[in-house]
Amino acid sequence: MSTHNVAGRKSALTWVVNISVIIMVVAWLIPTVGLLVSSFRERDQISQTGWWLAPLPVEQAFRARVPAEGATRDGERFVVEGNVFTLQGVANAFPGGGGNVTAFGTRSIQPGEFEAGTTAELRDGGTLTVSDDGTLRAELVENPEEGTPFVYFFAETPPKFTLDNYRTVLSADNMDIAFINTLTVTIPATIIPILIAAFAAYALAWMQFPGRGLLIAAVVGLLVVPLQLALVPMLSLHTQLGIGQSFVGIWLAHTGFGLPLAIYLLRNYMVGLPRDIIESAKVDGATDFEIFVRIVLPLSFPALASFAIFQFLWTWNDLLVAKVFLPSNDASKVMTVKIADDLLGSRGGDWGILATAAFVSIGVPLVVFFTLQRYLVRGLLAGSVKGG
Amino acid sequence: MNPLVQGLITIVIGVGGCVGYFYLSNLVVDHLIFPAKGKNAGRNINRANKVRPWLFLFPAIFALGLYLVYPVVGSFWRSLFNRAGTDFIGLGNYMALAASDEFRTAVLNNFLWVLFVPAGATAFGLLAAQLTDKMRWGNVAKSLIFMPMAISFVGASLIWKFVYANNADIGLINAVREALGASGPIDVLQIPFWNNFFLMVILIWIQTGFAMVILSAALRGIPEETVEAAVIDGANPFQIFFKIKVPQMMGTIVVVWTTITILVLKVFDIVYTMTGGNFGTQILPSYMMAYMFRDDGRATAVAFVIMLIVLPVMIWNIRQARRELR
Known part of the structure; x- marks a missing residue:
């Protein structure tokens, strides 16, 4: 009896845990999913319904002129028949040909005054009928050759997903240049510190010399120095050296800022390598340089990969260093600066464009993240659990 | 070229x-x-x-x-020189900061950030780590909660603009409000004082994954026997978590907490992108960037204030590292 109880309670607990995790995962994902969905929606649809309604039809307002062609005379009046969905300016929103009219009107201030299927009086005494399948019948007093009235109507447009936003962002908004600039900043800024740090980490891990402990402590201390301190003095130094605001400047800056973490991670890893291998290589007469290049470097690959991913994500996502050390012209803006300084201002209300720009900038890090997550986790653990 | x-x-x-x-x-x-x-x-x-x-x-x-x-x-x-860098003005820039209302707002807000962001991220991270532990699809769940770590602060801010938008057809919050019958959309980023918390949510959202990954490794490192002994003694799951597991993870929790605290003092992107420091949401890093390129003296003074706040953590870290080396 009691074992049954415990088992029952346990499965109830499992349910609670599973549901809690589902809730948490959904809560964490929803914002990003919203961005992704919005980036594929049409501008008009974004402003009409929330992204969570994206798979549903959207009710939109349309305006078109009652056609003049094919008018027939019926006594005093001119009769025009047609379909609102084929009218000029409307047809391209309904590539399928037809839709569903919910309401129509004859005046712009009340575009949905009449229900579909009813007959509306025109100002000059004529009548206008629009049925829900879009069939239109107008009885006009004046000759349609001399101008026809407007018809306003609400219709449901089918959900539409396009790549238009991506085309606009990449061509008109110069996001393509910004993308290449980000790549240009990121790759050298990832590779160069690794090499410098690897040599230093080897020295700190496997060489005996006075002051080693002090240097390790210094690296740990430098891990937390706020970047903000470096901005003004280093920018003015760059300017004095003639580097100024340039790609060379930002590569140097990222190298400097990335080094403490690189040295710290790599040293922690290298210290853990088996002592026998290194000692026996020394006995065999290998120099430190040879040991480092032939033994330690290949064995440290996981740690090198961890740091490379960190540094890649950090430099790709960086806004602060790019704002300060790169010139602020369009030709050298990286994506984060482009979005924060340009698009949010000029395209502030254009949600589709903003979503797309954001997605273009986070796409590559997300791919890196999901494919190389293993190394990222390993690096985090080496950096935080052991030391800190 | x-x-x-x-x-x-x-x-x-x-x-x-x-x-x-x-x-x-x-x-x-x-x-x-x-x-x-x-x-x-x-x-x-x-x-x-x-x-x-x-x-x-x-x-x-x-x-x-x-x-x-x-x-x-x-x-x-x-920071001891004036705006142009020509005249030595001693602590003049610091005096000016102390007298400025915006600086005081920034310090106060930063204090809130330092208090709530590490607490929130660590708490959610701990929760996620414990819930996903030994779960069949735990790794998938973890990977999804961890994902925001890969996203830039600018990207994350844009993502959250779609949640906070002042429009019930775009912003999730206003859509929910509308569905509950509230009248008219509100701009949550302009609600005095509370807007700070809406901004903090973004950083908590990003950092929870970091806390989770490290805490879940610490959770795995807890000796099974201690948990088993508690189970035999009749402890319920909450007691096991709070009285057996959490105390054994305290060291790691402190590391996670301080790491996020340091990060909070450096991140200017979120405030810069979301509000530009308006509506009383200024924090020190964004306040510094407001002076960057305009008044280097003031900007470096703010940066140095940030350094002073970080200093105790730095000293503590160095002490820990030295103890480990011995």
Whole structure:
């Protein structure tokens, strides 16, 4: 009896845990999913319904002129028949040909005054009928050759997903240049510190010399120095050296800022390598340089990969260093600066464009993240659990 | 020149330069200055080995010194001068900061950020770590909660703009409000005081994954016997979690907490992108950027204030590291 109880309670607990995790995962994902969905929606649809309604039809307002062609005379009046969905300016929103009219009107201030299927009086005494399948019948007093009235109507447009936003962002908004600039900043800024740090980490891990402990402590201390301190003095130094605001400047800056973490991670890893291998290589007469290049470097690959991913994500996502050390012209803006300084201002209300720009900038890090997550986790653990 | 080509050339020069430096400097030391032959061979090998660590360390020490040590002094020195950098004004910039309302708002807000963001991220991270532990699809769940770590702060801010938008057809919050019957959309980023918390949510959302990953490793490291003993003694799951597991993870929790605290003091992107520091949401890092390029004296003074706040954590970290080395 009691074992049954415990088992029952346990499965109830499992349910609670599973549901809690589902809730948490959904809560964490929803914002990003919203961005992704919005980036594929049409501008008009974004402003009409929330992204969570994206798979549903959207009710939109349309305006078109009652056609003049094919008018027939019926006594005093001119009769025009047609379909609102084929009218000029409307047809391209309904590539399928037809839709569903919910309401129509004859005046712009009340575009949905009449229900579909009813007959509306025109100002000059004529009548206008629009049925829900879009069939239109107008009885006009004046000759349609001399101008026809407007018809306003609400219709449901089918959900539409396009790549238009991506085309606009990449061509008109110069996001393509910004993308290449980000790549240009990121790759050298990832590779160069690794090499410098690897040599230093080897020295700190496997060489005996006075002051080693002090240097390790210094690296740990430098891990937390706020970047903000470096901005003004280093920018003015760059300017004095003639580097100024340039790609060379930002590569140097990222190298400097990335080094403490690189040295710290790599040293922690290298210290853990088996002592026998290194000692026996020394006995065999290998120099430190040879040991480092032939033994330690290949064995440290996981740690090198961890740091490379960190540094890649950090430099790709960086806004602060790019704002300060790169010139602020369009030709050298990286994506984060482009979005924060340009698009949010000029395209502030254009949600589709903003979503797309954001997605273009986070796409590559997300791919890196999901494919190389293993190394990222390993690096985090080496950096935080052991030391800190 | 095309920046990408310039980048490739830089990689070649940078990598080639590094390798060349290390290789050649070793060669020079071993064969020219202290050759391991002749009558001084033994002494020369010893001497070369004394010099070599510094050869390995030199580029790193140089870069660290230039980009991280010199700026501490450089920034402080610059903060003692006026806007143009021509007149020495002592602590004038700091006095001006102390007298400024916006600075006080920034310090106060930063205090809130430092209080709530690490707490929130660590708590959610701990919750996620415990819930996903030993779960069949735990790794998938973890990976999804961890994902925001890969997203830039700017990207994350845009993502959250779609949640906070002042429009029930775009912003999730206003859509929910509308569905609950509230009248008219509100801009949550303009609600005095509470808007700070809406901004903090973004950083908590990003950092929870970090906390979760590290805490779940710590959770795995807890000896099974301690948990089993508690189960046998009749402890319920909550008691096991709070009385057995959490105390054993305290060291790691502190590390996570301080790491996020340091991060909070550096992140200016979220405030910059979401509100530009308006509506009373200024924090120190974004306040500093408001002065960057306009008044270097004031900007460096703010940066130095951030440094002073970070200092205790730095000292504590160094002490921990030294204790570990012994």
